[in-house]
Amino acid sequence: MPTPSEQAQALTPAAIHAAYDLIKPYVHLTPLLTCKTLDKIASTPQTPEALVGTPFEGQTPAKPQIHFHFKCENLQRIGAFKARGAHHALLRLIQEQGEEEVKRRGVITHSSGNHAQALALAASTLHVPAYIVMPEISTPSKIAGTRSHGAEVTFSGSTSVEREAVVAEIQAKTNAFLIPPYDDFNIICGQGTTALEMERQFAEAGKNKELDAVITPVGGGGLNAGVATYFSDKSTRVFGAEPSFQGADDCRRGLGAGARVEKVSTLTIADGLRTPVGLLNWEVISDKRKIEGVFSVTEDQIKAALKLVLERMKVVVEPSAVVGLAVCLFDEEFRKRVEVEGGEKGWDIGIVFSGGNTTVEAIAKLYN
Structure with missing residues (x-):
């Protein structure tokens, strides 16, 4: 049986295209939505008070120009990618x-x-x-x-x-x-078709460029690895996002330590992201040529992002789906990078809303 490293080498954009040809009759083409309100909020500097108690306290808040493109996999069949x-x-x-x-x-x-x-x-x-x-x-x-x-x-x-x-x-x-939930070659290829659709829909919207960045949630890592595989021969930067609660940011910590974190025990509200990154997915995500970084966000930041999506976009998503948006709203390291590299034009950022499987009761409990 091929090793994870050997399997990772076979993960190519061509494999994603082949997967799409096979599954296209069975899945929905989910919309790629924009929201000027969230663009404006994300492009507004955070207040100095908001940075108190963070590593960025005392620094001048970043002034990025962000243009969102939300891939709504919450509208996929069974409500998830x-x-x-x-x-x-x-x-x-x-x-x-x-x-x-x-x-x-x-x-x-x-x-x-x-x-x-x-x-x-x-x-x-x-x-x-x-x-x-x-x-x-x-x-x-x-x-x-x-x-x-x-x-x-x-x-x-x-x-x-x-x-x-x-x-x-x-x-x-x-x-x-x-059929494993995430650590599998064919699973990764299937999840990567999300990126293929995003790119096509972005081009069909009249954009004469590639997306500057795409951020996906990271749990077991299948979605992030698949998206990174698809964009591996393009200029689009791929990032991951995780909750930080009770060590749920195993991918971010593993990248910092140079070794995969094997066990995770967390009850983060982002319940779809409570698993450690799989072995094959780690081979992809730890490759700096494919993934530019993984960021983590707090429970309060996840709830704030979810509230914005529910109230401003009128889109129902689960907490796991908004960790990428929360990074754009609150992580000053990421926001500073957008400011510096994007300049006045800013970045067109694809955010994958990974799913919408929640309940009215669960949402109410978050804000009780």
Whole structure:
């Protein structure tokens, strides 16, 4: 079996194009939205008071010019970008193993919600049995969404070790094929199709240039690795964003230390980003030729960004989806870079709204 390093070398823009050709009939072309109100807010310097207690206290606030382009994967099938990777991985599995064999054995995965729903949908569409292991603390709406597509749901503890133990038990009984939630070549290629659409939609909007930057959330890292792979032969800079709460910024910390962080235990409100970066994804994200940096934001900053999206854009997203926006609004290191490199014209920045699987009750609880 190829090593993560060898697999990473095979992750190319051509592989993303091939994935898109395969999954296009099964996924939505989600909109790329703009919002002048958020452009103006992001382009306004933070107050000196806002920087008190941060590493930037006492410094002159940055004055970047930011133009947002929001890729709304919250409007994707099952409400998240995960539909892309799940369909691609299952379609490739059928090509490799044969339709009859895959239908006989079924597929299995573990996920807190979005990948669970995505694989359940893909399996239902292609008439394949699906066994999904979900943590007991998963959002009720995500559990219901997974079951609605006919998947057999089994609950586990919240850690990856507990999840994988239950997966092993079910596999021993069913011999189902494992489709990992993020650390997988075909999953990464599927997620990377998000970038392909962004680039095309940006060009169709009459822009005679490439996006200056794209920021995606980083949990297991499949989306970030896929987007970085697609833009690896272009001038667009790719960044990652994470929550900092209880060490959820494992990718940022790992890049600083020069080694992947293997375990994460956090209850950040960005529940889709509670996992450590996968081995294959780390090979991509730690490559400075592909990823220019990963930033982290606080829980309060995530809530502030989410509130702006809900109230100003009238778009429903989950907390995990807005970490990239929060970086643009609050991280002075990033904002200073936009100011210096973007000058008067500023940067056109693509923000991936990774999903919208939340509930009215969950949102209300955040602002209670």
